[in-house]
Amino acid sequence: AAGVIQSPRHLIKEKRETATLKCYPIPRHDTVYWYQQGPGQDPQFLISFYEKMQSDKGSIPDRFSAQQFSDYHSELNMSSLELGDSALYFCASTRQDSGELFFGEGSRLTVL
Amino acid sequence: GENVEQHPSTLSVQEGDSAVIKCTYSDSASNYFPWYKQELGKGPQLIIDIRSNVGEKKDQRIAVTLNKTAKHFSLHITETQPEDSAVYFCAASMNLYNAGNMLTFGGGTRLMVKP
Numbered sequence: 001a002a003g004v005i006q007s008p009r010h011l012i013k014e015k016r017e018t019a020t021l022k023c024y025p026i027p028r029h030d031t032v033y034w035y036q037q038g039p040g041q042d043p044q045f046l047i048s049f050y051e052k053m054q055s056d057k058g059s060i061p062d063r064f065s066a067q068q069f070s071d072y073h074s075e076l077n078m079s080s081l082e083l084g085d086s087a088l089y090f091c092a093s094t095r096q097d098s099g100e101l102f103f104g105e106g107s108r109l110t111v112l
Numbered sequence: 113g114e115n116v117e118q119h120p121s122t123l124s125v126q127e128g129d130s131a132v133i134k135c136t137y138s139d140s141a142s143n144y145f146p147w148y149k150q151e152l153g154k155g156p157q158l159i160i161d162i163r164s165n166v167g168e169k170k171d172q173r174i175a176v177t178l179n180k181t182a183k184h185f186s187l188h189i190t191e192t193q194p195e196d197s198a199v200y201f202c203a204a205s206m207n208l209y210n211a212g213n214m215l216t217f218g219g220g221t222r223l224m225v226k227p
Binding site: 004006040041042043045056090092100101102103104105106108 | 157
């Protein structure tokens with residue numbers, strides 16, 4: 001079965017640079033979530049989209065923005081990167097009437 | 113907001129033994145409780161979930177129990193195998209049908225199954 005696809009899997013950036021992460025949800029899933037997971041920590045909710053509209057916002061810094069496109073893929077844009085932004089970024093998708101959340105393999109961002 | 117606590121943080125068992133991981137939550141409005149398994153370098157994988165109208169759910173070697181009165185739920189893995197070794201996260205949500213943004217995760221349990 002198709003899973004949530006994230007790219008790139010690994011990304012290395014310098015401080016103050018920008019980064020863009022992409023997420024392709026499971027087909028027919030209408031909702032996408034972004035999570036950030038620091039080393040040894042549990043995932044923290046950043047932002048979500050339902051039918052291409054932002055549906056909720058968590059602990060997402062103002063330097064980050066995201067959107068969902070007409071094909072339901074989503075992109076997380078991170079600017080003015082800081083060392084503390086180094087983490088695993090997960091995208092997850094679901095159908096609104098399901099509630100079951102399926103995670104991608106994650107994108108590991110390292111900020112030097 | 114919701115607070116989920118998970119114990120133990122690490123658990124080491126012998127292959128074939130059972131493993132139990134426990135979580136408590138604070139908000140009685142929570143009604144959806146998924147469990148995720150995360151292997152090194154991979155995303156969390158949903159392994160089982162339980163909704164507030166059910167007290168117990170079983171799927172082969174995995175079972176989850178829920179006690180709404182006490183606000184705790186547990187994951188039980190029987191006949192553990194080395195491939196069960198991973199980090200397990202419990203989570204709680206107050207929105208059954210839009211769980212993702214309302215998911216609060218526990219701190220995780222690193223399970224090690226010794227062959």
